[in-house]
Amino acid sequence: MAVKKGPAKTEVVMKSNPLRPADYAAFLTDLKARIQSARIAASRAVNRDLILLYWDIGRAILEKQTQYGWGESVVETLARDLRKAFPGTTGYSVSSLWRMRQFYATHSSKEFLAQAVRELVISIPWGHHVELLKKLFCLSPRRQPRRAPPHAFLEHVHLRVGVGLESRRQE
Numbered sequence: 001m002a003v004k005k006g007p008a009k010t011e012v013v014m015k016s017n018p019l020r021p022a023d024y025a026a027f028l029t030d031l032k033a034r035i036q037s038a039r040i041a042a043s044r045a046v047n048r049d050l051i052l053l054y055w056d057i058g059r060a061i062l063e064k065q066t067q068y069g070w071g072e073s074v075v076e077t078l079a080r081d082l083r084k085a086f087p088g089t090t091g092y093s094v095s096s097l098w099r100m101r102q103f104y105a106t107h108s109s110k111e112f113l114a115q116a117v118r119e120l121v122i123s124i125p126w127g128h129h130v131e132l133l134k135k136l137f138c139l140s141p142r143r144q145p146r147r148a149p150p151h152a153f154l155e156h157v158h159l160r161v162g163v164g165l166e167s168r169r170q171e
Contacts, residue, residue: 044123051122051129058104061097075101091126102133 061078064070075097082092107121121129 047125048122050126051124054100054126054129055104055107057097058100058102059108061101062104099130099133102137103129106133106136
């Protein structure tokens with residue numbers, strides 16, 4: 001490094017080998033791929049933890065309703081209290097909590113919770129689970145889920161591994 005002094009300023013001039021465009025391009029491409037890979041891995045880890053959290057919240061709601069005979073209003077109270085406890089955070093509305101309860105009820109059998117299936121379920125983003133639940137279940141006016149006819153799901157949605165949900169119906 002050399003220092004040049006001028007009339008009113010000091011300038012630093014770096015003496016080094018110039019970058020070769022091919023080397024830099026390869027270096028940049030490698031860094032971009034590593035950053036993208038890390039971002040995807042982080043998103044998957046966050047998604048996995050959120051799916052497990054939502055499943056557990058659904059379990060807790062269903063168990064407390066069964067154990068203490070709590071009615072439907074507990075979900076509304078929970079939604080209000082959770083939004084108050086975590087202002088600015090989304091995902092804890094009344095309908096979201098009902099979906100979490102539904103998610104647990106749908107995915108709580110011993111057969112379903114086998115390790116391989118469980119890993120598959122937690123790898124699917126929450127938004128896709130919500131869309132599947134919307135197609136599989138209809139919420140009654142009192143927000144109690146009732147199973148939709150199987151063909152209703154198949155007519156509207158299909159899941160493509162690695163891509164997500166897409167609508168089949170041309171609307």
